Amino acid sequence: MSSFKSNALRGTFFLVFGLGWSVKYPLKYLSRKLNADNQASRWIQKLDILEGAAKAFLAIAGMLAEQFIPDGSHMGLYSGGTYSWEKLTNWQYTTMYLFYGLSGIVDVLAYSPLKLSLGLDRLLLSVAMFTEGFLFCFHDYNNTALDQHLHSLLLIAIFGGALCALMEVFLRDHTILEFFRTSFFILQGSWFWQIGFVLSPPWGGPGWDQTDRGNFNFLTMCFFWHYAAALLVTAANSVFSYWVKNGVPSLCSSEDGDGWQERDHLIIAC
């Protein structure tokens, strides 16, 4: 698997969850507000289980892909011939997917009769993201400074998301934290695609110059443009979900005073 396909695969994994959450959380929030009956709870419960199962399934698929693609590691870790470790990068991504898989399994088990502590699912998601972050921190980028710079920027998205998930252990169902985490997931997904395009363009060629300082400065900015786009996409999906569910509001409505009161109410509900 070429480096581009591999990065695109990872990017798609995070984009799927980020975009999915950007629709799911506003809907969950609206359902809870509109009707407090059991129907909405059950529907969210089913979606949570489905999400956990999808996460576990995609993680296992990712692990198998890293191992059994033509130039994968095929479960071999140490070469007796050369007395050296081999295919460590594939194993590193396998480790990363392993933790996301554990997180998916806990998401599903949270609704089993095992009665797990509430918050354990967010904790495992946070652990998965911290693991991913530390793996990139301690990765050995031998003499490829641009590669390292790209992954340093990625760390902002990873650790930002991990801290969000960690805070959600204590502040569950906080709309702002869910919004923030969603935007970080979309950012991470789109940045993996960008890394693929920069380091190994799909149309062939050697990738960008690893020594040009201009590339470093441009990509730093580019990362924050990705984040601006991620914020806009998350916001647009929230508004869109709201309109699909409630209808487009007339902008000149007379409920201004009510809106103020309702917002006071919401913060209490959080």
Next chain:
Amino acid sequence: MSSFKSNALRGTFFLVFGLGWSVKYPLKYLSRKLNADNQASRWIQKLDILEGAAKAFLAIAGMLAEQFIPDGSHMGLYSGGTYSWEKLTNWQYTTMYLFYGLSGIVDVLAYSPLKLSLGLDRLLLSVAMFTEGFLFCFHDYNNTALDQHLHSLLLIAIFGGALCALMEVFLRDHTILEFFRTSFFILQGSWFWQIGFVLSPPWGGPGWDQTDRGNFNFLTMCFFWHYAAALLVTAANSVFSYWVKNGVPSLCSSEDGDGWQERDHLIIAC
């Protein structure tokens, strides 16, 4: 635009908001305490909308200034002739203003019938400041150690303000956090002016010696003198706003015991 004018522009942007907040927050606090009726709420609401619109307008003005001044980037980013990125510093500040612009737009939308989650405006302000901070972190200061040192000190003000704004997402309308954030904004504004005077004095000349260690040590101290001044200005404006609204208190009043009770009351109200 010479470096001095550019730094002065940025400094003025932050000083305007910092000084504005140093008057606005004490007044908001007093209004809420004195009369709990709707009138004060509506007045604060209008001020918030105005502030958001001003922030968005100034940010757009800043973006246009960085692009279309004589030696700006004129929307050009990549030079086909030299195969290199050009005017990246202008683009970097454009990115910075972009996020402050987004923050301003969200400030305005917070009062629209869209019913945004409470706290999203503070989150976007925090994101704008973190973005600014990371842009300065990853900036390439090629061999200008004093330049880097000045911006390292600036990072204390930027990240301090960003953390304040982030905590306000969860502890909204906390007077101490607002005081702290205001002082960091004034510090940031006055430090941008200082950077301008050090690196490119308006009366011409080459700027300070980039290699003299004494300059480094002096500027470190100087930064904290700026902060002491920022704290004093914020405090003086608070006291002044209080006196304008309430009249000067007689220092020998007999309401000492009451003051104690009232302070107990205030912390509960927070």
Next chain:
Amino acid sequence: MSSFKSNALRGTFFLVFGLGWSVKYPLKYLSRKLNADNQASRWIQKLDILEGAAKAFLAIAGMLAEQFIPDGSHMGLYSGGTYSWEKLTNWQYTTMYLFYGLSGIVDVLAYSPLKLSLGLDRLLLSVAMFTEGFLFCFHDYNNTALDQHLHSLLLIAIFGGALCALMEVFLRDHTILEFFRTSFFILQGSWFWQIGFVLSPPWGGPGWDQTDRGNFNFLTMCFFWHYAAALLVTAANSVFSYWVKNGVPSLCSSEDGDGWQERDHLIIAC
């Protein structure tokens, strides 16, 4: 004492507490839920005192072992002959055990008639872990890069556990924090064993190559496999304790809706 035995001793110290907690905390949690009478409280109280005494005793044993083993420091710190400090590594581990000993003494005193502030026991545990972490941070790994890398990874477990304990000062008896801290203790214990095997294998030989970059990358991954194992062991012990106390639940029970209600109840109890 060879380096392997010394590392194995430290690893066993942390494993004993980590595995003990992985059984104790679920049982405490179940006791509290099932019967709110004094009997459970008294039983937990006795276990806490026993744990504190064991911690203090093991710490003193560790201190004596570091001092009075054949190649220990025998209370000598400065050699007048060579004008140099000697056996500083032994003294460093003595310092580490000293703080764990203080933590154990405070655990016992927390139930004495001295009426210590609640939370002081967690604070001292946190202080002990931070001390351990800073001692490893400032340790002088002269030219042994692999040694330093192994201890850098260990710092993740140490500071993670220290932060958990610090948060427990404010959020006492939080099941998630206790779960997290337990998993970090097991990780720390197993990683000390791993350090022993890597740096000074018990079957003799020179330890792993300190210059091979492959070793660095493999051990980074290996650390997170240890953590995955630590999480699984903690989870398995929790489930096992639950089954021993309550009997194995039938997976097809009809109490799904109740389970949801009960979980809502639990988060309030936390």
Next chain:
Amino acid sequence: MSSFKSNALRGTFFLVFGLGWSVKYPLKYLSRKLNADNQASRWIQKLDILEGAAKAFLAIAGMLAEQFIPDGSHMGLYSGGTYSWEKLTNWQYTTMYLFYGLSGIVDVLAYSPLKLSLGLDRLLLSVAMFTEGFLFCFHDYNNTALDQHLHSLLLIAIFGGALCALMEVFLRDHTILEFFRTSFFILQGSWFWQIGFVLSPPWGGPGWDQTDRGNFNFLTMCFFWHYAAALLVTAANSVFSYWVKNGVPSLCSSEDGDGWQERDHLIIAC
């Protein structure tokens, strides 16, 4: 002023406040518990004002000492003759005392009819400590590695205390945080004395060898022994204050069950 006297002066400043707090906070806590009438509140109030005034007075004394001692800076900052900054170290400590002075003034003003926001005194203390920490961070230790190492260790105490004070803005009168902050102040005071003895012994001589790695390792340990001593002193003073106020408890009292209930009560009162 030789470096030893200067360090001893700083150390005494922090020791006086640390030891004073180690007696004041337990007494405050006991007064509040025993009698909830106004008398205790007024007594604490007077002590707080006295403490603030002492802090402001000592800070001003420190500033004057740094300026007007024989080899002080005598208000001179820039030498026109050599075109260089002079006596920057004296100015740095003047800056440090300035912020402690501001903190002392706010402590006093907190009880004035100005009605400051509760928590502002703790915020200013935190700002003073962060300022001190950043001044040491950015200080230029030209080629004196041991000097830098000693101040790096000091930073643990400074930033630890600063974080405690910052948390007290939000969790006022939290006994654990006050205990922790007190221990960090005592540590800082005793470590300044240690720095004096290491770098410029009062009996003359050149100070310790700046290149011996053994010195680095020993001093790291030594710092934590200081902390163990600081913890013991703080704890002993707490217990002593308790005994002076309440009489020595009999260790075989029958109030064990009551003690447990009372402790549950205390955490609610916090």
